[in-house]
Amino acid sequence: xxxxxxxxxxxxxxxxxxxxxxxxxxxxxxxxxxxxxxxxxxxxxxxxxxxxxxxxxxxxxxxxxxxxxxxxxxxxxxxxxxxxxxxxxxxxxxxxxxxxxxxxxxxxxxxxxxxxxxxxxxxxxxxxxxxxxxxxxxxxxxxxxxxxxxxxxxxxxxxxxxxxxxxxxxxxxxxxxxxxxxxxxxxxxxxxxxxxxxxxxxxxxxxxxxxxxxxxxxxxxxxxxxxxxxxxxxxx
Amino acid sequence: xxxxxxxxxxxxxxxxxxxxxxxxxxxxxxxxxxxxxxxxxxxxxxxxxxxxxxxxxxxxxxxxxxxxxxxxxxxxxxxxxxxxxxxxxxxxxxxxxxxxxxxxxxxxxxxxxxxxxxxxxxxxxxxxxxxxxxxxxxxxxxxxxxxxxxxxxxxxxxxxxxxxxxxxxxxxxxxxxxxxxxxxxxxxxxxxxxxxxxxxxxxxxxxxxxxxxxxxxxxxxxxxxxxxxxxxxxxxxxxxxxxxxxxxxxxxxxxxxxxxxxxxxxxxxxxxxxxxxxxxxxxxxxxxxxxxxxxxxxxxxxxxxxxxxxxxxxxxxxxxxxxxxxxxxxxxxxxxxxxxxxxxxxxxxxxxxxxxxxxxxxxxxxxxxxxxxxxxxxxxxxxxxxxxxxxxxxxxxxxxxxxxxxxxxx
Ligand SMILES: Nc1ncnc2c1ncn2[C@@H]1O[C@H](COP(=O)(O)OP(=O)(O)OP(=O)(O)O)[C@@H](O)[C@H]1O
Ligand SMILES: [Mg+2]
Numbered sequence: 261x262x263x264x265x266x267x268x269x270x271x272x273x274x275x276x277x278x279x280x281x282x283x284x285x286x287x288x289x290x291x292x293x294x295x296x297x298x299x300x301x302x303x304x305x306x307x308x309x310x311x312x313x314x315x316x317x318x319x320x321x322x323x324x325x326x327x328x329x330x331x332x333x334x335x336x337x338x339x340x341x342x343x344x345x346x347x348x349x350x351x352x353x354x355x356x357x358x359x360x361x362x363x364x365x366x367x368x369x370x371x372x373x374x375x376x377x378x379x380x381x382x383x384x385x386x387x388x389x390x391x392x393x394x395x396x397x398x399x400x401x402x403x404x405x406x407x408x409x410x411x412x413x414x415x416x417x418x419x420x421x422x423x424x425x426x427x428x429x430x431x432x433x434x435x436x437x438x439x440x441x442x443x444x445x446x447x448x449x450x451x452x453x454x455x456x457x458x459x460x461x462x463x464x465x466x467x468x469x470x471x472x473x474x475x476x477x478x479x480x481x482x483x484x485x486x487x488x489x490x491x492x493x494x495x496x
Numbered sequence: 497x498x499x500x501x502x503x504x505x506x507x508x509x510x511x512x513x514x515x516x517x518x519x520x521x522x523x524x525x526x527x528x529x530x531x532x533x534x535x536x537x538x539x540x541x542x543x544x545x546x547x548x549x550x551x552x553x554x555x556x557x558x559x560x561x562x563x564x565x566x567x568x569x570x571x572x573x574x575x576x577x578x579x580x581x582x583x584x585x586x587x588x589x590x591x592x593x594x595x596x597x598x599x600x601x602x603x604x605x606x607x608x609x610x611x612x613x614x615x616x617x618x619x620x621x622x623x624x625x626x627x628x629x630x631x632x633x634x635x636x637x638x639x640x641x642x643x644x645x646x647x648x649x650x651x652x653x654x655x656x657x658x659x660x661x662x663x664x665x666x667x668x669x670x671x672x673x674x675x676x677x678x679x680x681x682x683x684x685x686x687x688x689x690x691x692x693x694x695x696x697x698x699x700x701x702x703x704x705x706x707x708x709x710x711x712x713x714x715x716x717x718x719x720x721x722x723x724x725x726x727x728x729x730x731x732x733x734x735x736x737x738x739x740x741x742x743x744x745x746x747x748x749x750x751x752x753x754x755x756x757x758x759x760x761x762x763x764x765x766x767x768x769x770x771x772x773x774x775x776x777x778x779x780x781x782x783x784x785x786x787x788x789x790x791x792x793x794x795x796x797x798x799x800x801x802x803x804x805x806x807x808x809x810x811x812x813x814x815x816x817x818x819x820x821x822x823x824x825x826x827x828x829x830x831x832x833x834x835x836x837x838x839x840x841x842x843x844x845x846x847x848x849x850x851x852x853x854x855x856x857x858x859x860x861x862x863x864x865x866x867x868x869x870x871x872x873x874x875x876x877x878x879x880x881x882x883x884x885x886x887x888x889x890x891x892x893x894x895x896x897x898x899x900x901x902x903x904x905x906x
Contacts, residue, residue, distance in 0.1 A: 314815060314900040334896070335819045341899075342817020353812045353903060357512035370817040375504060418817065 261422065261453050262288040262311060267320035269306055280306050282476035283320070288349045288455065290421070290423055293448040295464040298473035305426050307473065309457065312424045313337045324422065342370050346415030346452075348425035352407045354399040360386060366465045367418035383447040385413040389443065405436035412443055415416050424455045429463055441466050506830050516805070519799045521838030522829075524879050527791025528839050531844025531875050534551045538780040540857075540865030547771050555727060556630055557736050558760040559720045559743070565755040569748055577747050577756050581708075582623075588741060593735045595725045598624035599717035601704050603677075610675045611663040618659060618805065619699045620676055622707030630721045631689065631696070638670050638685035643850055644683075645703035651710075653681035654701040657688050676700060679710050705717040722761055727838065732763035771776045784875075791879050796886035799831055801892035810894045811902025820895035827891035834881030839876035846872070 269281040280303045288294055294303050309315035310322065313329065325344060329337075344462040346367075347353075347416045354363050361382045368378035385390050389409040391402075399407055415423055425444070429437035441463060448454050456467060464470050465484060466487055510517050582597045603620040610616075621627075628640040636657065643758045645652045653674055660669040660683075673680050681702065689696040707713060722739070724732045736759055744751040803810075810823055818826075847867060854864050893903065 309900045312815075314903065317897055335821065338814060338817050341815060349903075353815070355809055355810075355812055357509070359656050362508070366813070367816045369505065370813075370819075370822065414816070459726040 261290040261292075261325060262286070262455075263321075263323040264311075265321040265439050267307075267310065267322060268318050269303070269310060270318055276459075276480035280476055281310075281317070284476075284478060286478060286481075287470065288453060290453055291448070292446070292469060293454045293467045294456070294469045294471060295467040296471050296473060297459070297461075297464050298479070300459075301490075302473040304473055308424050308426050308455065308457050311422075312347060313341050333485045336372075342367060342418060344421050346418060346423045348408065348411050348415050348423065348428045350427035350430040352399070352404075352411050352431075354407060354410060356399055357396055359396050360391060360402070362398065363410060364414045364417055367414060371418060381417060382413075385417045386410075388416075388449075389413045394415065403436075404432050406438060408432060408436075408440055409443065412440070412447075414448065416452075420452065422455070423447060425454065425456045427457055427459065429458065429460065434462075437463065502826070502829065506826065506833060509826075509830060510834070516798075516802060517834055520802070521835050522881075523794035523798065524791055524835045524838040524883065525842035525845070527787050527794070527845040527874050527879060528842030528872065529849075530787045532843065532872050533849065534780050534784050534787070535871060536846070536850040536853075536865035536867045537862075538777055539867065540854075540862045541776055542773055543864050544862045548769075554762055554766045555725060555732065556762045557722050557724060557732065557739065558758075558762070559722075559739065560758040560759045560760075561718055562755050564749045564751065564753055566750045566753040568750040568753070575749075577749060578719050579720060579743070579747075579757075580789070581717065583743065583746060584717060586721060586746065586789070587722070587739060591735065591767060592739050593724055593727060593731065594722045596626035596629050596723040598627035598721055599704055600721065601625065601707055601713050601717050602719070602721040603707070607677055607700075608675075609659070609663065613674065614663045616659070616662050619695075620702060620707070621699055622702045622704040622713075626703055626723075627701070627721070628687075630723055633687045633689055636686050636688055638683070640685050640687070641703045646705045649706045649709055650703060651706055652684040652703055653682045654685040654687055655683055656687060656699055657698060658694075658697040660686050662809065668771055674700070676702070676741045677711065677896065690711060718887075727763060727900055729764050729767040732761055736761050750902055764848055766836070788875055788878065790881040792886070794884040795831075795835060795879065799827075799883065799887040800890050802831075803827060803887070803894050807902050807905040811899050811905065814899035814902060820892075823895040824888065824891045827887050827894075831883045831887030832880055834867050835880045836876075839879050843876055853890060870883075 264284050267281055268279070269361065271278045271280060274394040284307060296307065298304050306315065310317045311324075313324075313332070322341065327340070355366070358366070361379060364385050365382035368381060371400070373381070373449040383395060386395050389412055391406060391409060391413065394402060394406060399410070402410065423444070429440055434441060444454055444456065445466065454467075456463065458464055468484050469482065470484055471481045472483040552779070559579070561577050561579055564571070564577065566571050567573050579599070581599065584597065588594070588597050592784050599772060601622040603622075606617055607620045608615055609618050609620070620688065623641060625640060625642050628635070633640065638654070640654055641652060644650065655669065655674065663669070664672065669683050669686060672683050674683060675681070687701075704717070708715065727735065740757070741751055742757065743757060744753075747756070749756040806827070810818075813823060850865050850867055854866060857865075
């Protein structure tokens, strides 16, 4: 599903340049649920953004579902994001002037689904994340956990093959985080590939594979076997 | 591009961002409104000036008797100058470029004009036939003073509709008789002077020859008026100089004496007004264009802020699959919709106010303001295009940046 070979990425600020990703090799199969860990600044978000076509890479090869992603036009990338990918961000990234239903329905707007139809579908997805009663509310009327569930519903509505989540529980308390992870578990059960960036060991241990980044390179890449209970100490 | 769903998306955005929409709209509506008001005022001024000159021919030179103020050929200043019929005849023969010529011998107010038991006090102007053209009189019935009246000293009179109403009431005035200071005259014509000034309607016209004889005027005239055809201001000035030279020679005064005789050249005056008006018109254009530029700058600024404001939203939309084209058209159509609608509001309000004013105001120098609708519509379209362009440039930039950069925007 995702195949990265020697991916490099630098940021340029004036005369300085910062080499963030220094040659990432990674393959993620369909249906996997992967977490990416690593210290702050190690390049986790950068990697996820490149995988999500939100950012470009400088060198190396990236194959998404068999398609070569390199110097791809914005329009093509937009279409791929729309069909293949769903995003969940730490800061939710909901549109503040649209209500819950309209936020969830937005990806379908870009798929050309009629307003009536996409609102009906949006209601189904709201039900799936338990927010039916909140469909008319604006994002700022929702709690953090509700917002993240809304964002997950939005990520799912386009029926993507991959969900990319950058610290989806970073702004949530542990109980709410656990609920969100339950939701991701269900989604993964339905066959969708999931990649989650996280700092929290217990979140990572609810995925099947943990990739640790260190200074722009993959440090460790371990199969986690069955999801483990949070009490168990981290492998580090 | 023009699917209903996009419009619903735009309307939803507009509805939820009312202040932003209002500010954009207001600057456009205000620009158009001001432009229309200014243009309308300019037209009103122009019409006022033109109507001032409609009351008499715009190509006339008037000459009045005066008093010398400079010693000349041994004669002291303070000598009265009196024009006569001979001056009239002499000028008619000796000055080129004149197409109408009339002397005027006027008996001022206090003349009793009566018919049976009705009487009133009017100005009595004794003139030549050409005077009707010079004063731009409109004959409603009968005729004006003619050559036969002059040559045969006929007691003919031409009266205004006002005089007719006052003296004859419902009776037929034409071919009836009036008495001017006791002397009977036959009414041969009824006129109106459409400049609306009452003093030009409180008048009875008589043949000058008859009046001079009957009222003891001898051969004196007080005023001579000539029209100079379609002479330019310069040509008319030359004719005026020629008239002055000839009259100065005949009446033995210094041609540089400004008080011996008074000249008033309406061609020159009209030209001066036309120049004044041209300046006003240019001024109004400059202010109008300034207003439009201010509107364009205002719209550009607001669109820039709007796009800046929406950068994060654009990032979100891109992450969800919005193509650059869909982002650009979303912003562009919103800009066009708002500026177009606001421009239309400004147009309607401006034209409405002018209509209202135009009904209320009718002063001599400001008449019937109205706007050139082509200019108004053109300006509106210009602003809409400017708004679209102003939206397009930042929209394209926002659509071109990487989604992650747009998302990072706070
Ligand atoms: N747009 C940018 N311009 C310049 N430098 C950047 C930019 N984005 C990220 N960086 C730098 O690249 C490095 C990696 O950033 P990245 O966001 O991938 O880290 P991260 O692993 O997600 O960290 P965190 O856990 O704090 O989110 C950091 O040093 C960061 O400062
Ligand atoms: Mg990060």
